[in-house]
Amino acid sequence: MTIKERYGFVVDYFSKHRPQAETELAYNNPFELLVAVILSAQCTDKRVNLITPALFRQFPDAESMAAASVEEIFSLIRSVSYPNNKAKHLKGMAEMLLRDFNSEVPERIEDLVKLPGVGRKTANVIASVVFNQAAMAVDTHVFRVSARLGLTRNAKTPLEAEKQLMKYLPNAIVPLAHHWLILHGRYVCMARNPACTACDLKEICLHFKGKKGIKTSLSKPTKAKQSAASIVKKKNKLI
Numbered sequence: 001m002t003i004k005e006r007y008g009f010v011v012d013y014f015s016k017h018r019p020q021a022e023t024e025l026a027y028n029n030p031f032e033l034l035v036a037v038i039l040s041a042q043c044t045d046k047r048v049n050l051i052t053p054a055l056f057r058q059f060p061d062a063e064s065m066a067a068a069s070v071e072e073i074f075s076l077i078r079s080v081s082y083p084n085n086k087a088k089h090l091k092g093m094a095e096m097l098l099r100d101f102n103s104e105v106p107e108r109i110e111d112l113v114k115l116p117g118v119g120r121k122t123a124n125v126i127a128s129v130v131f132n133q134a135a136m137a138v139d140t141h142v143f144r145v146s147a148r149l150g151l152t153r154n155a156k157t158p159l160e161a162e163k164q165l166m167k168y169l170p171n172a173i174v175p176l177a178h179h180w181l182i183l184h185g186r187y188v189c190m191a192r193n194p195a196c197t198a199c200d201l202k203e204i205c206l207h208f209k210g211k212k213g214i215k216t217s218l219s220k221p222t223k224a225k226q227s228a229a230s231i232v233k234k235k236n237k238l239i
């Protein structure tokens with residue numbers, strides 16, 4: 001199988017089974033998504049979604065968040081990971097939006113990464129989700145699933161993985177592919193115990209093939225007969 005055929009297989013599969021994939025973070029506008037993505041670093045989307053309604057009620061825009069104290073922001077985000085740093089980042093981010101970007105979330109990745117708390121991954125998420133740009137945000141799920149499926153080869157860093165993915169994915173598919181790989185990693189191809197028996201991609205998966213000769217639970221006929229797509233449907237109401 002050539003690398004192009006491999007990408008084609010994966011794109012065809014997800015296009016058919018997850019045409020509507022999108023972020024699990026709750027938001028109503030670009031500012032709220034930016035805040036939610038900053039909060040989601042090293043934290044689950046579920047946890048972030050629990051605290052953002054109160055946070056957005058209190059600070060609905062860059063002006064109100066910039067005017068708040070770090071302590072006020074901290075008190076509303078204390079249950080996420082690294083609340084001290086994130087409170088400082090949110091205030092700094094809001095101040096910069098106000099000062100340099102007319103209170104709007106900028107479109108360009110070069111501008112987004114200037115904001116406190118915004119690295120390349122966060123910038124790519126905003127560019128992709130808000131502005132529908134061909135930007136591939138590589139988080140831990142995207143990195144792992146891409147490597148297992150052979151979409152990336154020997155990538156050592158998220159940036160290397162991003163470059164390889166961008167080389168072969170059609171631009172129009174990139175925003176969707178980001179969510180495909182995240183959701184697959186979150187609900188099927190988990191880090192420790194991937195549900196390979198139920199995974200519809202196993203016939204092309206390098207990780208699965210590598211394990212085939214080894215005695216593992218993968219070779220046992222388990223009760224996991226349902227397809228990967230149906231697992232996601234159950235666990236993820238987005239689809």
Ligand code: SF4
Binds near residue numbers: 149199201202
């Ligand atoms: S076969 Fe297993 S390792 Fe490969 S993508 Fe599916 S769940 Fe992940």
